Amino acid sequence: MKKVLTIAGSDSSGGAGIQADLKTFSAHGVFGMSVITAVTAQNTQGVFAVQDITRDVIAKQIEAIFEDIEVDGVKIGMVSQVQTIEVIAEQLRHYAPQTIVVDPVMVSKSGYHLLNPEAEVTLIKELLPLAMMVTPNIPEAEVMTKMSIRTLKQMEEAAKIIYQMGAKNVLLKGGHLEDDSTDILYDGREFSYFSSSRIATKNTHGTGCTLSSAITANMALGYSLNEAVSRAKEYITIAIQHSLSIGKGVGPTHHFYTLYKKAGLIE
Numbered sequence: 001m002k003k004v005l006t007i008a009g010s011d012s013s014g015g016a017g018i019q020a021d022l023k024t025f026s027a028h029g030v031f032g033m034s035v036i037t038a039v040t041a042q043n044t045q046g047v048f049a050v051q052d053i054t055r056d057v058i059a060k061q062i063e064a065i066f067e068d069i070e071v072d073g074v075k076i077g078m079v080s081q082v083q084t085i086e087v088i089a090e091q092l093r094h095y096a097p098q099t100i101v102v103d104p105v106m107v108s109k110s111g112y113h114l115l116n117p118e119a120e121v122t123l124i125k126e127l128l129p130l131a132m133m134v135t136p137n138i139p140e141a142e143v144m145t146k147m148s149i150r151t152l153k154q155m156e157e158a159a160k161i162i163y164q165m166g167a168k169n170v171l172l173k174g175g176h177l178e179d180d181s182t183d184i185l186y187d188g189r190e191f192s193y194f195s196s197s198r199i200a201t202k203n204t205h206g207t208g209c210t211l212s213s214a215i216t217a218n219m220a221l222g223y224s225l226n227e228a229v230s231r232a233k234e235y236i237t238i239a240i241q242h243s244l245s246i247g248k249g250v251g252p253t254h255h256f257y258t259l260y261k262k263a264g265l266i267e
């Protein structure tokens with residue numbers, strides 16, 4: 001069985017972060033492991049407190065996994081602070097796993113700064129050069145490039161700038177634009193487009209976490225980069241189509257719709 005690691009924050013409400021990542025891994029039939037960078041007190045309505053995990057405990061979690069288990073893919077989500085990023089980068093340079101997907105999580109859908117703004121530069125400098133792929137959403141790409149992004153043309157321009165920052169591939173997600181949800185992949189030579197109709201729902205908590213985990217799982221399973229993104233896009237689209245109205249705010253996606261359907265557990 002393929003073994004995949006998420007390095008990210010915990011979301012107590014189970015919709016985003018570590019919890020979304022592990023559910024996505026399970027739904028893909030890969031074995032999920034986790035390094036927790038921060039514990040958030042969070043639900044569908046907001047983030048109410050964050051406890052960062054110390055540098056030493058993050059280092060030890062990574063060491064415990066890599067010294068014992070072969071890792072087929074790594075996904076990085078919420079990294080919170082400068083020292084968190086530095087220790088992750090240091091450890092990953094040492095263990096050098098083949099596939100690293102970086103989701104540059106900055107601000108939650110509810111508006112909370114999950115990444116200290118002072119750490120934005122560190123994330124770009126330390127993590128992008130290690131990344132097989134980086135998956136910014138539009139607001140994150142705007143912070144990274146300092147440009148305003150409203151059109152597909154501007155998404156392409158931004159993807160080129162982010163590529164120059166060191167990631168081998170850039171997947172710029174279009175979930176925050178108004179038209180169809182088109183994600184653009186740039187590999188330094190050409191663009192590929194992954195499109196779906198916009199689904200009318202407020203329940204998109206954890207969509208970015210889910211997409212990057214699905215890409216990582218598919219890459220670990222041996223799919224090519226383009227296939228991995230295409231399958232992940234299909235997965236997130238179904239997960240949003242069948243998202244769950246849990247809680248009073250922005251509800252989570254449905255990770256097991258396809259599995260339940262196949263097993264005849266739902267109509």
Ligand SMILES: Nc1ncnc2c1ncn2[C@@H]1O[C@H](COP(=O)(O)OP(=O)(O)O)[C@@H](O)[C@H]1O
Pocket residue numbers: 136137138173174175176181182183196197198199200201204206207208209211233236237240
């Ligand atoms: N309303 C929607 N309908 C269809 N796809 C969506 C919708 N919202 C987001 N997506 C897709 O979900 C994935 C996550 O995108 P996005 O919401 O931009 O990221 P983030 O969760 O990081 O803000 C992308 O593939 C995007 O195209």
Ligand SMILES: Cc1ncc(COP(=O)(O)O)c(N)n1
Pocket residue numbers: 008009010011016017018040042077078105107108109110114204205206207208209
């Ligand atoms: C621990 C953690 N990691 C990531 C997100 C981003 O998810 P979203 O953009 O859907 O709020 C989150 N809310 N919490």
